[in-house]
Amino acid sequence: MFFSKKKFKLASMIACGILASAIFTGCGGGEQGGSTGGDAKPAAGDEIVIGANFELTGNHAQYGANANNGLKLAIKEANDAGGVNGKKIKIVEADAKSEAAESVNAATKLISDDKVIALIGPAVTANVIAESQVATDNKVPIIAPAATNPDVTVENGQVKPFVFRSCFIDPQQSEVMAQFAAKDLNAKTAVLYLDSSSDYSKSLGKIFKERFEADGGKVVMEEAFLAKDQDFKAALTKIQTANADVIFVPAYYEEVGKIVKQARELGIIAAILGTDGWDDTKVVEIAGKDALNNTFFCTHYFDGDAEVQGFIKAYKGEYNNEPNVFAALGYDAGKMLINAIERGGDDSQKIRDNIETIKDLPVGTGKITMDAATHNPIKGIVVIETKDGVRELRAKIAPEGQK
Amino acid sequence: MDFVHQLIQQLINGVSLGSIYALIALGYTMIYGIIKLINFAHGDVYMVGAYIGFAAVTIGGLPILPALLISMALTAILGMLVERIAYKPLRHAPRISLLITAIGVSFFLEYTSMYFVTPTPRTFPEVMPNISFNVGGFIINGQQLLILSITIILMAVLTYIVQKTKLGKAMRAASFDTETAQLMGVDSDKVISMTFCIGSALAAAAGVLVGVYYNTIDPLMGIMPGLKAFVAAVLGGIGILPGAVVGGIVLGVVEALVAGFLSSTFRDAAAFAILILVLLIKPSGLFGKNTNEKV
Numbered sequence: 001m002f003f004s005k006k007k008f009k010l011a012s013m014i015a016c017g018i019l020a021s022a023i024f025t026g027c028g029g030g031e032q033g034g035s036t037g038g039d040a041k042p043a044a045g046d047e048i049v050i051g052a053n054f055e056l057t058g059n060h061a062q063y064g065a066n067a068n069n070g071l072k073l074a075i076k077e078a079n080d081a082g083g084v085n086g087k088k089i090k091i092v093e094a095d096a097k098s099e100a101a102e103s104v105n106a107a108t109k110l111i112s113d114d115k116v117i118a119l120i121g122p123a124v125t126a127n128v129i130a131e132s133q134v135a136t137d138n139k140v141p142i143i144a145p146a147a148t149n150p151d152v153t154v155e156n157g158q159v160k161p162f163v164f165r166s167c168f169i170d171p172q173q174s175e176v177m178a179q180f181a182a183k184d185l186n187a188k189t190a191v192l193y194l195d196s197s198s199d200y201s202k203s204l205g206k207i208f209k210e211r212f213e214a215d216g217g218k219v220v221m222e223e224a225f226l227a228k229d230q231d232f233k234a235a236l237t238k239i240q241t242a243n244a245d246v247i248f249v250p251a252y253y254e255e256v257g258k259i260v261k262q263a264r265e266l267g268i269i270a271a272i273l274g275t276d277g278w279d280d281t282k283v284v285e286i287a288g289k290d291a292l293n294n295t296f297f298c299t300h301y302f303d304g305d306a307e308v309q310g311f312i313k314a315y316k317g318e319y320n321n322e323p324n325v326f327a328a329l330g331y332d333a334g335k336m337l338i339n340a341i342e343r344g345g346d347d348s349q350k351i352r353d354n355i356e357t358i359k360d361l362p363v364g365t366g367k368i369t370m371d372a373a374t375h376n377p378i379k380g381i382v383v384i385e386t387k388d389g390v391r392e393l394r395a396k397i398a399p400e401g402q403k
Numbered sequence: 404m405d406f407v408h409q410l411i412q413q414l415i416n417g418v419s420l421g422s423i424y425a426l427i428a429l430g431y432t433m434i435y436g437i438i439k440l441i442n443f444a445h446g447d448v449y450m451v452g453a454y455i456g457f458a459a460v461t462i463g464g465l466p467i468l469p470a471l472l473i474s475m476a477l478t479a480i481l482g483m484l485v486e487r488i489a490y491k492p493l494r495h496a497p498r499i500s501l502l503i504t505a506i507g508v509s510f511f512l513e514y515t516s517m518y519f520v521t522p523t524p525r526t527f528p529e530v531m532p533n534i535s536f537n538v539g540g541f542i543i544n545g546q547q548l549l550i551l552s553i554t555i556i557l558m559a560v561l562t563y564i565v566q567k568t569k570l571g572k573a574m575r576a577a578s579f580d581t582e583t584a585q586l587m588g589v590d591s592d593k594v595i596s597m598t599f600c601i602g603s604a605l606a607a608a609a610g611v612l613v614g615v616y617y618n619t620i621d622p623l624m625g626i627m628p629g630l631k632a633f634v635a636a637v638l639g640g641i642g643i644l645p646g647a648v649v650g651g652i653v654l655g656v657v658e659a660l661v662a663g664f665l666s667s668t669f670r671d672a673a674a675f676a677i678l679i680l681v682l683l684i685k686p687s688g689l690f691g692k693n694t695n696e697k698v
Binding site (some may be wrong): 228234285 | 514517529533612635658662668
């Protein structure tokens with residue numbers, strides 16, 4: 001063994017550095033312990049710490065990042081207005097990396113290291129379901145902004161006590177669209193074109209088929225694609241041969257835009273139907289105005305409604321672009337959490353109880369009432385038609401009409 | 404629509420998709436031919452090319468052809484930089500180190516881009532009028548013709564460079580035997596650098612064309628086409644230029660036919676089944692000579 005002088009010097013410097021940092025972090029930890037050690041509840045400082053667990057990187061980053069922006073706007077508004085009950089809300093962000101396992105890691109870190117008293121996110125169903133066990137074990141409430149799968153809040157017929165959402169659920173969307181196709185469009189035959197890489201798309205397709213066939217229609221063909229596909233022409237050429245009255249494409253806007261564009265290029269004129277994944281102004285940019293004529297989708301709000309103007313204006317002011325549906329739902333989730341804290345929620349248990357009793361709360365997309373039996377909000381659903389690139393409200397199904 | 408009609412329409416769809424695979428596969432196969440590296444970052448170079456083209460069109464306000472050329476030039480420089488920084492120091496390292504580095508470069512490009520351009524997909528503005536030609540009931544798109552013609556032009560230029568120029572001669576020599584070529588006075592570092600330059604420029608062209616044709620680009624757009632182009636390169640015989648072109652087009656057509664006549668669910672499965680079959684039956688690919696050394 002032989003160290004040159006230079007190497008030895010370097011090694012000793014590194015060793016010193018490690019030692020020093022260990023000492024400093026030790027001190028830091030001690031200080032932290034001192035300030036919160038006396039209080040039983042972590043939220044009792046002058047800040048309320050909440051966790052934002054969103055997909056900031058990976059395949060779902062575009063959804064997670066938008067929902068995160070919506071949440072941050074809601075919290076910023078509350079803080080600018082003097083905080084909640086005199087306390088500022090602090091968001092600690094963690095990256096769910098678009099993977100279920102990473103979502104669990106991020107939630108664990110937020111709960112055990114950052115001592116958050118509530119969690120918002122992630123955006124995508126699978127990541128929320130993965131996270132919900134950690135939250136339940138630690139008794140920290142979650143509000144999932146955009147996870148529309150029924151299994152997110154209910155497991156084996158039992159509602160998960162700490163898991164909530166700020167959006168409607170998939171069966172409602174498919175039922176609304178199946179009825180719309182059968183009654184309003186007088187459709188007799190339909191083709192399903194599903195994203196086989198997404199549970200969202202597959203479960204919507206399944207329920208649509210059940211409802212549409214119960215109403216006397218027939219699903220004549222089922223085709224599939226994968227998220228991130230660019231070329232849909234082969235399957236669309238096949239779909240064209242089915243000559244159906246409507247094509248149901250429950251998928252996300254990036255693929256939807258391309259599917260609609262390429263379908264029209266091939267000369268498919270049938271009505272194309274979709275769900276809340278369509279709700280982004282980018283669809284118009286991708287597909288083009290003409291291609292989007294004769295398309296209909298259901299979503300959480302209509303951007304022409306008077307009651308959502310406040311949110312849209314605030315969002316544009318903050319981020320300088322149009323909010324999409326994920327941003328709106330992230331904002332709603334933030335509003336729900338703020339309301340739960342306002343009404344005396346200073347620890348996780350009380351916040352949970354307060355979320356469960358939310359009633360007629362004005363949020364970005366309208367008014368929300370929480371259904372304590374399912375932890376799904378009771379909320380309206382709208383069907384939107386796109387005409388020459390402009391959205392028009394085609395139908396509005398009131399909350400009472402659901403279930 | 405009868406069967407023949409549908410078949411021909413699917414062939415049109417397949418060739419236009421396949422010509423994009425071919426452009427990306429060319430870069431793959433060139434780089435493999437010279438330094439025996441499967442450059443997994445190639446799909447991401449294609450993505451960067453698309454973004455540079457996008458910036459040239461939207462920020463620079465340029466028409467499509469100048470934007471394409473600018474993107475090719477800048478991406479070529481990026482390709483050379485990647486080679487210089489990431490691969491050159493590993494020239495004499497085991498090949499597995501090089502392969503792992505390529506995967507690292509791939510992630511680096513994806514997530515650096517995601518940091519700067521955000522994960523939200525961008526939509527290409529309409530840079531050329533979108534005309535569809537209806538030829539006897541078959542729909543051909545103006546953009547499909549553009550892609551096909553630019554692909555053919557670039558392949559012709561590439562063939563000229565490889566077959567007729569001194570650089571091309573040096574490239575062929577280096578791919579045959581790098582060390583011997585070096586002993587004969589070929590500057591192999593320069594040849595490798597130029598290979599990355601040309602390969603990346605082709606990927607950039609594909610990226611811009613895809614952006615124009617499909618209308619959206621995003622930081623992870625390179626992953627799947629990168630893998631498909633890899634299959635195309637193996638199918639044609641990795642390291643062989645005409646093989647990459649034929650492999651790309653065959654792959655595109657097979658995908659279209661599988662999606663059109665079997666089920667669209669099996670489309671990607673078919674693409675990768677081809678990879679497995681080629682490796683089992685004729686590992687040297689359609690155009691490959693049967694030598695023990697390959698693959």
